[in-house]
Amino acid sequence: SVLADQIAAGEVVERPASVVKELVENAVDAHATQVDILVQESGVQSIRVIDDGDGIDDSEVLTAFKRHATSKITSREDLFRVHSLGFRGEALPSIASVADVVMNTSTGTTGTSIHYRGGKLLQQAPAPLRQGTDITVTDLFFNTPARLKYLKSPQTELANILDVVNRIALSYPSVAFRLVHNAKELLKTAGRGDLQQVIAGIYGVQNARKMVAIAGETPDFKLAGFVALPELTRANRQYITVLINGRAIKNQQLTKAVIKGYGSKLMVGRYPIAVIALTMDPLLVDVNVHPTKQEVRLSKEPELSKLISETITARLVDVNL
Ligand code: ADP
Ligand code: MG
DSSP states (O other): OHHHHHHHHHHHOSSHHHHHHHHHHHHHHTTOSEEEEEEEGGGTSEEEEEEOSOOOOTTTHHHHTSTTTTOOOSSGGGGGTSSOSOOSSOHHHHHHHSSEEEEEEEOSSOEEEEEEETTEEEEEEEOOOOSEEEEEEESTTTTOHHHHHTOOOHHHHHHHHHHHHHHHHHHOTTSEEEEEETTEEEEEOOOSSOHHHHHHHHHOHHHHHTEEEEEEEOSSEEEEEEEEOGGGOOBOGGGEEEEETTEEEBOHHHHHHHHHHHGGGSOTTOBOOEEEEEEEOGGGEEEOSOTTOOBEEETTHHHHHHHHHHHHHHHHHHTTO
């Protein structure tokens, strides 16, 4: 029902950045090689995501907008095992229940245009065969005024969007992303699989050039990534990105471990730029219940924290800072 969808939306779609996250993850799941994200007025006016991915067959478009209809995962551990970002089949119906959504999608053999508003299907019609999906979300929260009212300032909402896209871009260096806000390009990655190029796109060429590669492992964990020498960066906590099996996650302890790794080389009040890619058995990851599935807990967290800080410290000594 529309009401159930709206309740689910309360969890999945907190703010414009959550819409961006879900739509961009869908594009990545659909094997897109190019994803364009066009945002107006911090996403409150409109969010458009264009991909060149698989598209949705005309016979499945309605199903895609039904809740849970598409869930591919049965257990929480599966999340870090499957190579798909989506897992609940909730995003599209949730977004469509609290906004105006127009989607044009094509598999190459069928093309469909579909229009939802406030959870109601307004139109479904054949559309041109342009491979991929082009989805536009406008009037976000038009029918849930409380949610609209509690949005933060336009700058904060935009910062959240940028953070979401940055993290996905760092997780998928072989996908080309472009983020445009009010006609201004904020991020463009080449999609050539070069993480350092993505880092340059996000943190600036200057910082990227100063970044050093790190690598380390224990029997349980494998670590690879880049860290920047701290005095060159004017970063905040957001600039520490931790990926587990290719997925950007949040975990306070690991963020602290990164900072600890810099030790006294990090000036007070400064945060480093770091991209830490971890590989591990999915069973070591305890995904919490929150549907945005970014915050995770880890068994063997002390072992992992130690690996992170010691690898960074060793490397910083190495480059003789
Ligand atoms: P989930 O991603 O959890 O499966 P969503 O509500 O985000 O659920 O999407 C529902 C389904 O719609 C997806 O499983 C996918 O089959 C399809 N879909 C959504 N967006 C796209 C896209 N950009 N390209 C291809 N298929 C898509
Ligand atoms: Mg999804």
